[in-house]
Amino acid sequence: MSATHPSATINLAVIPGDGIGPEVIAEALKVLEKVVAEEGVALEQTEYKLGAQHWLETGETLPDEVLEDLRTRDAILFGAVGAAPGDTRIPSGIIEREMLLKLRFSLDHFVNLRPSRLYGTVGSPLANPGEIDFIVVREGTEGPYVGNGGTLRGGTPHEVATEVSLNTAHGVERVVRDAFRRASQRPRKHVTLVHKHNVLVFAGHLWKRTVEAVAKEFPQVTHDYLHIDAATIFMVTDPSRFDVIVTDNLFGDIITDLAAAVTGGIGLAASGNINMDRTAPSMFEPVHGSAPDIAGQQKADPTAAILSAALLLDHLGYSNAARRIETAVVADIESRTGETRKTAAIGDAIAAAL
Amino acid sequence: MSATHPSATINLAVIPGDGIGPEVIAEALKVLEKVVAEEGVALEQTEYKLGAQHWLETGETLPDEVLEDLRTRDAILFGAVGAAPGDTRIPSGIIEREMLLKLRFSLDHFVNLRPSRLYGTVGSPLANPGEIDFIVVREGTEGPYVGNGGTLRGGTPHEVATEVSLNTAHGVERVVRDAFRRASQRPRKHVTLVHKHNVLVFAGHLWKRTVEAVAKEFPQVTHDYLHIDAATIFMVTDPSRFDVIVTDNLFGDIITDLAAAVTGGIGLAASGNINMDRTAPSMFEPVHGSAPDIAGQQKADPTAAILSAALLLDHLGYSNAARRIETAVVADIESRTGETRKTAAIGDAIAAAL
Numbered sequence: 001m002s003a004t005h006p007s008a009t010i011n012l013a014v015i016p017g018d019g020i021g022p023e024v025i026a027e028a029l030k031v032l033e034k035v036v037a038e039e040g041v042a043l044e045q046t047e048y049k050l051g052a053q054h055w056l057e058t059g060e061t062l063p064d065e066v067l068e069d070l071r072t073r074d075a076i077l078f079g080a081v082g083a084a085p086g087d088t089r090i091p092s093g094i095i096e097r098e099m100l101l102k103l104r105f106s107l108d109h110f111v112n113l114r115p116s117r118l119y120g121t122v123g124s125p126l127a128n129p130g131e132i133d134f135i136v137v138r139e140g141t142e143g144p145y146v147g148n149g150g151t152l153r154g155g156t157p158h159e160v161a162t163e164v165s166l167n168t169a170h171g172v173e174r175v176v177r178d179a180f181r182r183a184s185q186r187p188r189k190h191v192t193l194v195h196k197h198n199v200l201v202f203a204g205h206l207w208k209r210t211v212e213a214v215a216k217e218f219p220q221v222t223h224d225y226l227h228i229d230a231a232t233i234f235m236v237t238d239p240s241r242f243d244v245i246v247t248d249n250l251f252g253d254i255i256t257d258l259a260a261a262v263t264g265g266i267g268l269a270a271s272g273n274i275n276m277d278r279t280a281p282s283m284f285e286p287v288h289g290s291a292p293d294i295a296g297q298q299k300a301d302p303t304a305a306i307l308s309a310a311l312l313l314d315h316l317g318y319s320n321a322a323r324r325i326e327t328a329v330v331a332d333i334e335s336r337t338g339e340t341r342k343t344a345a346i347g348d349a350i351a352a353a354l
Numbered sequence: 355m356s357a358t359h360p361s362a363t364i365n366l367a368v369i370p371g372d373g374i375g376p377e378v379i380a381e382a383l384k385v386l387e388k389v390v391a392e393e394g395v396a397l398e399q400t401e402y403k404l405g406a407q408h409w410l411e412t413g414e415t416l417p418d419e420v421l422e423d424l425r426t427r428d429a430i431l432f433g434a435v436g437a438a439p440g441d442t443r444i445p446s447g448i449i450e451r452e453m454l455l456k457l458r459f460s461l462d463h464f465v466n467l468r469p470s471r472l473y474g475t476v477g478s479p480l481a482n483p484g485e486i487d488f489i490v491v492r493e494g495t496e497g498p499y500v501g502n503g504g505t506l507r508g509g510t511p512h513e514v515a516t517e518v519s520l521n522t523a524h525g526v527e528r529v530v531r532d533a534f535r536r537a538s539q540r541p542r543k544h545v546t547l548v549h550k551h552n553v554l555v556f557a558g559h560l561w562k563r564t565v566e567a568v569a570k571e572f573p574q575v576t577h578d579y580l581h582i583d584a585a586t587i588f589m590v591t592d593p594s595r596f597d598v599i600v601t602d603n604l605f606g607d608i609i610t611d612l613a614a615a616v617t618g619g620i621g622l623a624a625s626g627n628i629n630m631d632r633t634a635p636s637m638f639e640p641v642h643g644s645a646p647d648i649a650g651q652q653k654a655d656p657t658a659a660i661l662s663a664a665l666l667l668d669h670l671g672y673s674n675a676a677r678r679i680e681t682a683v684v685a686d687i688e689s690r691t692g693e694t695r696k697t698a699a700i701g702d703a704i705a706a707a708l
């Protein structure tokens with residue numbers, strides 16, 4: 001068990017967040033701590049209290065000092081944020097936008113990486129799922145997520161509300177190139193662009209043209225195109241057709257939740273919000289939300305959080321440690337018999353299987 | 355078999371379009387002609403040559419005179435339009451936008467009605483689909499479909515492309531009220547708003563506030579809210595939870611294709627582009643596209659087109675004739691044994707079962 005980076009240290013920021021966030025992050029840390037120790041890597045942790053609960057206590061979403069402090073870390077492990085749907089004390093969406101999205105945008109997380117894989121024994125809602133093993137490279141810093149829009153004559157019968165999707169050559173090109181690079185390292189070497197260029201002409205054509213141009217740099221990678229509506233159909237009728245999907249922020253949000261559902265649920269879906277230029281720390285988080293209804297009951301599946309820790313190690317260059325976590329997770333998943341286990345029991349089992 | 359409107363005449367516009375459009379429309383007309391004759395209703399038909407093929411021959415998408423002529427009809431039966439994906443002679447999306455979307459916008463088709471029902475013997479890609487019977491009321495004249503956007507410094511490394519979603523109180527309120535009205539006439543009386551208001555704040559809050567306000571007019575109708583990403587999860591894990599979905603133009607495009615897929619495919623999915631104020635004719639079309647790869651081979655399923663004709667009759671007030679078509683379609687679907695039938699054979703069988 002030799003270390004890849006013998007005397008290395010990971011300076012980790014931990015944001016457990018709300019709801020089931022702290023529970024699943026505890027298990028991810030359990031596994032992470034064990035694997036890095038065995039790999040001879042030191043792990044320094046700094047925990048940040050952020051999220052809906054923190055907002056209720058302090059009125060803070062993401063203070064500038066906290067953001068600057070986070071910038072000094074190597075990576076961020078993130079649980080989940082968000083209040084209970086019925087909690088009217090918190091203005092809707094404020095935590096998501098002023099904290100989660102602010103982190104993604106401020107730290108330039110332009111690659112939102114979301115792998116989807118159907119493991120042997122995991123039940124898919126599909127009758128004939130086939131072999132599912134693809135990744136979605138979702139753009140993370142542009143599109144309809146930029147918060148550019150407004151309300152005119154709000155609350156009157158003449159109200160007009162706008163939302164502006166902003167897309168730049170810079171933003172599209174870097175994420176498309178990342179998708180092709182990842183595809184070039186996979187056996188099937190195929191990229192599918194998902195958009196809606198027959199309606200969203202301006203953004204759609206920027207994406208299409210960019211894919212055509214970048215494809216020339218990767219002659220070994222094939223590519224095709226699907227409208228988002230058609231892509232959702234294939235996601236339930238023929239998900240094994242996908243290898244690498246590249247898409248914008250909003251279509252990526254939609255298609256990755258659907259992908260998580262067809263591969264057995266968001267309890268298993270990991271994600272990385274990655275700054276591939278390494279000008280700021282990347283952030284790794286389960287795709288699932290804070291699930292306040294089951295919080296504190298040891299009912300949440302920490303697998304997505306644990307797999308997010310593997311993506312984190314991969315990004316930092318500890319690919320051996322990352323592979324060990326993935327292998328342990330796969331072994332645990334394939335040994336599942338359908339009985340319910342507590343959150344901590346799943347974490348224990350995966351840590352033991354390392 | 356008494357006629358609902360004894361001496362009535364339907365002045366019908368028919369737009370067969372491209373690909374499989376003419377084949378499926380031929381069957382829809384076969385069924386429509388038979389049922390209206392039996393109901394004592396006269397049917398006058400005017401066919402319009404429009405679509406990708408017509409564009410190739412004439413350079414026309416939808417001339418103003420044709421649009422004005424269409425306005426004089428009672429309703430429009432529409433097949434499908436669109437060139438083969440590889441056909442580079444036609445600028446991408448031009449037929450969809452300058453013809454199909456121009457019709458929806460010019461004729462103020464603000465209710466894009468898409469029912470989803472899983473029939474007994476139809477295979478769903480879901481292992482346990484349960485009972486699926488809901489309708490989607492998709493807004494049809496606003497949102498990201500308005501064509502409002504632009505390109506700055508196109509083709510350069512500094513390109514910026516925008517897409518603007520426009521949403522008005524007028525536009526949202528009328529479609530939300532339509533959804534609640536339809537829900538009030540259904541057994542479960544439940545409306546689900548699908549949006550992404552935690553990110554698309556301005557448009558999302560207009561939709562949310564409008565639903566809250568309109569809900570007060572319908573105390574017997576319950577309602578809830580789902581983000582579009584979560585809605586796609588429920589669409590594959592628990593589609594029977596839905597009764598009436600109301601959503602914007604783009605989310606409606608996505609969720610209805612997914613809904614069609616989980617209920618056995620877009621060969622069965624009908625839709626109406628409805629002007630509920632009746633200031634212009636409404637248009638009825640299968641959700642599927644022109645499928646150029648199977649065109650002219652009698653391979654297409656005309657059921658969606660035939661069910662679209664039933665929606666057309668319903669809209670014009672011939673509910674008895676509409677129910678007869680639906681009943682014949684259900685009988686035909688439930689007698690399917692899995693053998694392939696030609697397009698015309700399916701139309702014949704449904705016409706015979708009327």
Ligand SMILES: CC(C)[C@H](C(=O)O)[C@@H](O)C(=O)O
Pocket residue numbers: 096097100101253287552553583
């Ligand atoms: C919480 C929300 C803002 C977020 C998003 O829309 O990106 C979530 O759905 C996700 O996919 O990470």
Ligand SMILES: CC(C)[C@H](C(=O)O)[C@@H](O)C(=O)O
Pocket residue numbers: 198199229450451454455607641
């Ligand atoms: C062809 C296209 C413009 C259209 C749409 O996006 O509305 C189609 O997908 C539909 O759903 O009717």
